[in-house]
């Protein structure tokens with residue numbers, strides 16, 4: 014072999030046996046290797062006790078709503094247009110009068126520090142850094158004032174469950190106002206707790222308890238337990254401690270007698286933007302607007318409340334037709350991919366929210382994991398927009414979507 018021949022061969026070998034610089038930080042490596050929300054879900058499952066993972070992952074009863082929420086997004090086909098300049102696909106949107114860098118926010122979730130002690134700190138700070146909204150739940154595990162302190166430049170929203178004790182609700186509203194939260198979300202699909210059978214079977218307590226039975230589950234998840242035992246104890250954003258199950262707590266606190274009439278009281282207490290979450294029919298969307306809502310969130314609570322509820326994706330078009338001129342239509346439940354967000358926006362939704370996609374990232378790696386969730390969703394949204402041939406969210410129209418498998 015000539016000299017130049019052996020040099021070429023050496024270069025060829027180098028190309029094949031490329032030794033990559035190892036990423037020594039285990040968490041960073043794990044997260045970098047997660048390319049989808051489902052990859053994050055696998056990591057989440059490995060790292061979180063079964064009862065806390067199932068509380069997040071599960072739905073009500075036979076989990077039909079949970080499955081159908083996903084199925085709805087999977088049963089669409091795009092009508093891509095080609096040969097358009099898509100160099101600068103832009104994901105920004107004006108939502109309720111302010112700019113959001115992405116058409117997506119972090120939905121309110123209860124008991125978040127049970128999934129990972131970084132909890133609302135990770136969520137609110139990651140959202141603030143991206144320029145997207147973060148919603149703190151009444152059942153959150155960080156106080157209203159603490160979220161305001163942790164993410165002072167964030168667009169922080171408070172989600173209210175109307176309590177039997179109206180004075181307690183008023184106090185929460187006033188605290189949110191004083192802390193600078195500009196929007197109140199009132200969730201209306203939890204008249205009673207959904208029947209979450211995984212929690213019943215796991216005997217879920219908050220925080221999870223370590224028993225002889227759960228020891229085998231705890232040993233490979235020792236980091237989670239170490240965190241729980243050494244970080245700030247789990248406390249609630251707006252209530253004193255609770256010893257019973259999640260379902261008992263919801264049933265004790267929430268008021269099943271709330272009606273649209275109660276919004277007269279609420280509108281007197283709260284003069285900021287008002288969003289009603291958990292709307293599942295066109296009629297109720299109209300009543301919500303009449304009751305003073307600036308936006309409705311079409312949501313079945315991620316399939317955690319009524320089983321066999323409609324998939325919110327299927328409600329978007331008719332709701333926009335009915336109230337689109339008077340209020341914004343947002344949607345959540347089942348969003349696990351950036352293409353899902355693009356689908357919802359194309360059908361007419363103004364904005365989308367994610368619950369589990371954020372929590373899987375959180376459980377997989379705290380704040381870094383939430384960042385990974387947002388990275389994944391953002392790059393999926395960008396790529397989808399370019400591949401269907403649009404440059405901005407305004408260019409998305411229902412004619413880019415075709416429903417398949419729909420009778």
Ligand SMILES: Cc1cc2nc3c(=O)[nH]c(=O)nc-3n(C[C@H](O)[C@H](O)[C@H](O)COP(=O)(O)O)c2cc1C
Pocket residue numbers: 068069070082120121122123150151152153172200290312313314315316317345346347348366367368369370372
């Ligand atoms: C673990 C968990 C806790 C939740 N807690 C609340 C809550 O306290 N208040 C609320 O309005 N919605 C709550 N939700 C519902 C979310 O706000 C959102 O509607 C739902 O997660 C969207 O569906 P997705 O998980 O498929 O994205 C919760 C959802 C999950 C997964």
